[in-house]
Amino acid sequence: MIILPPDLARTWEEKSIQAGARIKDLMRQAIAGALPQLTPFLPSPSVALILVGPGHNGDDAVLLALELKDLGWSVEYLLSRPVGRRLHPDSRIKPKLWKKAIVWPAKPSRFLQAQGPRLVIDGLLGLGSIPPPRPAEGAILTWVAQEKRATDLYVAIDLPSGLHPATGAIPGPVFPADLTLALGSVKTGCLRDSALPVVGQLRGVPIDFGTPSPKLSADLFLPQEAWKIIRSRSASLHKHSAGTVHLWAGSTQYPGVANLSSSGALRSGAGFVRLFTDRTVSTPLSPHLPELLLAPIKLGSFPNPEIFLHRASAALVGPGLPPSTSLKNFLSQLLPIAKIPLVLDAGALEIIAAHPALLATATCPLLLTPHAGELARLLGHPITDRAEAAQEWLRKFPSTLLIAKGAHTLIATSSHPFSFNGSGGPAQATAGMGDLLAGLLTGLLASGYPPYDAARLAVSWHGLASDQLAQSGGPTVLASDAAHQLSTSWRSLIHRAK
Numbered sequence: 001m002i003i004l005p006p007d008l009a010r011t012w013e014e015k016s017i018q019a020g021a022r023i024k025d026l027m028r029q030a031i032a033g034a035l036p037q038l039t040p041f042l043p044s045p046s047v048a049l050i051l052v053g054p055g056h057n058g059d060d061a062v063l064l065a066l067e068l069k070d071l072g073w074s075v076e077y078l079l080s081r082p083v084g085r086r087l088h089p090d091s092r093i094k095p096k097l098w099k100k101a102i103v104w105p106a107k108p109s110r111f112l113q114a115q116g117p118r119l120v121i122d123g124l125l126g127l128g129s130i131p132p133p134r135p136a137e138g139a140i141l142t143w144v145a146q147e148k149r150a151t152d153l154y155v156a157i158d159l160p161s162g163l164h165p166a167t168g169a170i171p172g173p174v175f176p177a178d179l180t181l182a183l184g185s186v187k188t189g190c191l192r193d194s195a196l197p198v199v200g201q202l203r204g205v206p207i208d209f210g211t212p213s214p215k216l217s218a219d220l221f222l223p224q225e226a227w228k229i230i231r232s233r234s235a236s237l238h239k240h241s242a243g244t245v246h247l248w249a250g251s252t253q254y255p256g257v258a259n260l261s262s263s264g265a266l267r268s269g270a271g272f273v274r275l276f277t278d279r280t281v282s283t284p285l286s287p288h289l290p291e292l293l294l295a296p297i298k299l300g301s302f303p304n305p306e307i308f309l310h311r312a313s314a315a316l317v318g319p320g321l322p323p324s325t326s327l328k329n330f331l332s333q334l335l336p337i338a339k340i341p342l343v344l345d346a347g348a349l350e351i352i353a354a355h356p357a358l359l360a361t362a363t364c365p366l367l368l369t370p371h372a373g374e375l376a377r378l379l380g381h382p383i384t385d386r387a388e389a390a391q392e393w394l395r396k397f398p399s400t401l402l403i404a405k406g407a408h409t410l411i412a413t414s415s416h417p418f419s420f421n422g423s424g425g426p427a428q429a430t431a432g433m434g435d436l437l438a439g440l441l442t443g444l445l446a447s448g449y450p451p452y453d454a455a456r457l458a459v460s461w462h463g464l465a466s467d468q469l470a471q472s473g474g475p476t477v478l479a480s481d482a483a484h485q486l487s488t489s490w491r492s493l494i495h496r497a498k
Contacts, residue, residue, distance in 0.1 A: 001204040001225070001422065003218040004185040006127040006165040012417040013184065016209035024055065024089040026207060027349060031063045032185045034157075038064075040471050041179055041201075041476060043155060044115035045072035047110050051144065051175075052079045052101065053124035053137060053161070059088055060157050060183070061123025066092065073119065076108040077101035079126055080136045085427040092214050104140055120144060122175040125161035127187055132172025133162050141173035148176060156180040159187050162199045168192030181205055185213075186220045191374075193385045193418055196407050201425045220408065221456050222422040223464045226493040229453045233269070242271030243446030246308055247316035248330070249441065250281040252299075256321025257346075259285055260432045261439035262292050263483040265316070268443020268458075274312075276303040302330035314341045314445035318348030319435040327351055335362040341445040341454075345369045345438040353377040359397055365451050369438055371405045386410050401451050403441070403459065406435060411455045424463025427470040432479030437462045440486070457493075465489040 004012070017023065050065045052058035058079075065075045083098040102108050111118060124137050133141060141162050147152060159165055162174030168189035178200040180190060182208035190199050204220045233242075245265040250258025258281050265273040266289065274293040276284065282294045297303050308315065318336070321327055323342050328351050333359055334342075342364055344352060349370050352358060356378075359366065368378070375393070376383045383389040386404040390412035393402060404410040407426075411419040440462055444454040465485040469477045 001182070001206050001220045001222050002185045002213050002216055003188060003191065003220060003420070005188050005213060006099070008214045009127055009185045009187060012209060012211070012214055015211045019211050021210050023090075024091075025316060026209070027056070027090060027182055028062055029207050030060060030205060031067060033207065034064060034181045035067050037181055037205060038155060038179070040467070041155075042071070043153060046074070046116050046118055047114035047143075048073040048075045048119040048121065049108055049111040050077045050121045051124045051140060051161075052077055053126070054081055055126050055128065056089075057126030057157055058123040059090075059093075061121045062088060062093055062097070063090055063345065064121060064157070068119070068121075074110060075109050077411070078108055078140065079103045080140055092466070098319070104136055107143075112147070116257060117153060118149070120152065122154065122156040122161050122177065124175070126158060127165045129161070130289045131162050131164055131170070131174070138173045141175055145173070145176050154178050154200070156199070158183045163189055163195055163198060165189045168195035170195070170198065174198050174398040178365070179203065182220070183207060184209065186420075190341075191220075191387065191408065193387075193406075198309045202408055202422070204422050216417050218418040218420070220420045220422045221411075223460050223493060224496045226457055226460050227496055229449075229457055230494060231447075231449065239271035242269060243313040243318065243443070244274065244311055244446060245270045245274040245314055245439075245442050245446045246274050246276065246312040247319075247442065248276040248303055248308065249316065249319040249321065249435070250275070250277045250279050251320050251322060252278075253322060254320035255281045255284070256432065257435045259288065260284070260435040260479050260483065261316060261319045262289055262483060263480070264268075264439025264441075264486075265408075265443040266291055267483060267486040268440050269446060269447040270443040273443070276308060286381050297342045302326045305330065305334040308334065309338055309340065310339055312446070313448075314343070314442050316343040316345065316438055316442040318345040319438050321347035323347050323350040323354070331358055332361070335359070335364075338362065338364040341365040341367065341442075341451060342371065342443070343367045343438055343442045345434065349378065353380075356397075359400065366400045367403065367441065367445075367451055367455060368400055369405060369434065369441070371434065375402075375404055378410055387412070401455060403455050405437075409459045409463075410498040411452065411459065413452055416452045419452075421456075421459045421463055423460050424466050425470065427474055427477045428463070428466045430476040430478065433462075433466075433482065436479045436483055459491055461486065461493060464492060468492070
């Protein structure tokens with residue numbers, strides 16, 4: 001799903017209408033797509049408050065309210081301005097609805113008196129509004145933020161009111177969304193790291209405008225788009241042709257990491273997965289992963305680089321490995337001779353941060369998987385936005401590919417548009433998730449996926465597995481549970497999961 005600055009997003013919609021598209025049809029399409037994205041987040045039906053501004057963003061919110069009423073929600077409408085002669089583009093919205101609505105500064109009594117989780121839908125301001133909000137809308141935003149309870153669900157339509165749609169700046173009152181449903185395109189301001197606290201989880205709702213989209217400069221990769229890059233598995237495929245993963249992972253300090261990284265690689269579709277680690281890690285691991293091949297190394301030493309690369313299709317170095325002289329010596333010998341894709345994670349990233357010149361010795365595809373703290377150490381200074389940090393990194397090391405982990409994980413490379421991930425959420429904020437992802441990514445590389453496709457697919461698949469588990473659990477998803485969910489999530493990706 002395309003990411004656009006607000007001016008291009010408006011132009012795209014205007015061209016669609018000029019070409020014959022009807023506003024009500026576009027709205028219906030948007031709400032039909034938004035509802036399945038919203039439903040997994042909804043608590044049991046209670047009171048829903050719909051914040052309605054003067055524009056089409058408010059019209060979208062009212063149309064969504066019809067669907068919520070069918071799901072059993074008691075709906076109240078709060079208008080920022082008197083309705084006047086307002087007509088909704090959709091004929092299903094009758095004039096009597098506006099007569100029953102509350103106009104600010106009056107306050108919604110059912111919402112205030114409701115017990116248990118409540119729902120608030122933000123339709124105050126759309127992408128045409130540049131903050132700070134006008135007095136009425138600003139007052140509503142201030143009030144509704146103060147009223148928010150920990151169990152409430154606050155949902156923004158397209159983008160949170162009060163957030164600058166282009167820059168992500170917040171110069172005044174803002175809607176504190178837990179979930180933002182981006183309609184048609186994702187507005188650039190929603191993807192700034194500084195906007196995360198008010199955007200919440202971001203979900204994309206594609207709309208067919210019937211006209212070509214502007215030129216793609218970045219995208220939000222949705223799980224329902226993954227089928228476009230998934231490769232079929234030939235009927236003649238066998239374990240020797242399905243790819244071989246080699247990984248050096250795990251230590252006495254982090255023994256479980258070897259299990260998780262290996263599990264990700266085994267679930268990826270690779271034919272063989274061989275773990276290089278010392279016996280204190282491999283011996284207890286073997287009964288739990290009988291499919292895993294083991295290559296023991298002496299405690300405190302490192303694998304022979306040539307043996308590590310022999311017959312491997314892709315390799316992973318670093319999960320669960322503390323920075324050490326052994327790890328530095330291994331990378332200094334490995335990088336100049338490797339021809340297969342290499343994934344560097346955790347301890348390997350710390351070595352690269354301390355010795356960035358090592359990267360200049362590599363001629364193979366290099367994929368780095370830093371979280372925000374590791375990315376800051378790679379750059380040698382604090383970062384405020386991962387996209388800006390990724391651009392800085394790629395200017396220095398244009399041949400590498402970054403998987404900048406975090407909310408809507410960023411895939412950044414010099415040869416493709418930046419791609420943000422449209423799955424996953426805060427349930428993934430638990431130990432081991434990155435190790436599972438690193439193994440899954442390496443397995444896809446070994447299976448023959450190009451680095452950019454492998455990275456996008458791995459992150460989307462990993463996030464979707466967590467989303468599916470989070471619907472029936474929480475507040476976190478264990479990485480080991482996500483490993484078992486990967487097979488089910490794969491079927492969802494093939495069938496264009498929503």
